[in-house]
Amino acid sequence: MMEQVKEHASSTANREIRSVRVFNAPRELVFKVWTSPEHVAQWWGPSxxxxxxxxxxxxxxxxxxxxxxxxxxxxxxxxxxxREVKSPEKLAFDHGSGPDDTKGSFYVTVEFEEITKNKTQVTMNMLFQTAADRDFVVKEYNAVQGQKETMDRLEGYLTLLS
Known part of the structure; x- marks a missing residue:
């Protein structure tokens, strides 16, 4: 298992939360548990x-x-x-609290890279409208830790399915 939650060098780094994790599961399975309501209910969200x-x-x-x-x-x-669904490679979406949430929304990309037949690297990038929006979510909702815990839960769920 490898995980990084970090800011990276780019013109938008101060508006991003990025995590990278390798899971011991085939890419098709990892994608399926991200896109199926019965699966996602088992692991989505912090502890x-x-x-x-x-x-x-x-x-x-x-x-x-x-x-x-x-x-x-x-x-x-x-x-x-x-916005984009490319099975089993990529998801891209706008994330907010409701259909009319334009102030607090942010853009997310999730990429699923096959490392080997049974190892998948997931790179999740959350891009906020402003650095202040990102900082607010990090401070108010503990977003970096929450994202780590969500990925921990995904890893545990994938272990049960393997």
Whole structure:
């Protein structure tokens, strides 16, 4: 297992949260558990969170409308609109709290790279509209740690499926 959550040198680095992780699972399986409501409910979100999916249409222009339920009982509405779906290689989407959330939304790319037949590198990049938006999410929602915990949960779930 390898993971990096880091900023990288680019003109948008101060607006990004980027993570890279290698999973011991075939790329097709990793992609499937990212794009199937019954699978994603088993691992999405930081430790202690649960998930309710209202709608999931994984296609360009499709939406994933869901609520993350925090361990403290607080609900976090989420709304993803897919821009690009290239199975099993890439997902690209806008992520906000609802269909009309333009202020707090951010752009996400998730790339699935086959390292070997049973190893997949996932690179997830979250690009915020401003550095202040990124900093707010990091501070207020502990986004870097939350992303790490989400990837930890994905790794545990993939282990169960293997």
């Amino acid at each position: 202690g969170f649960t998930l309710t999916t209202k709608k999931m249409e994984v296609r360009p222009g499709g939406v994933w409308d869901f609520i993350m339920h925090g361990p403290d009982g607080r609900d976090y509405p989420n709304y993803i609109k897919y």
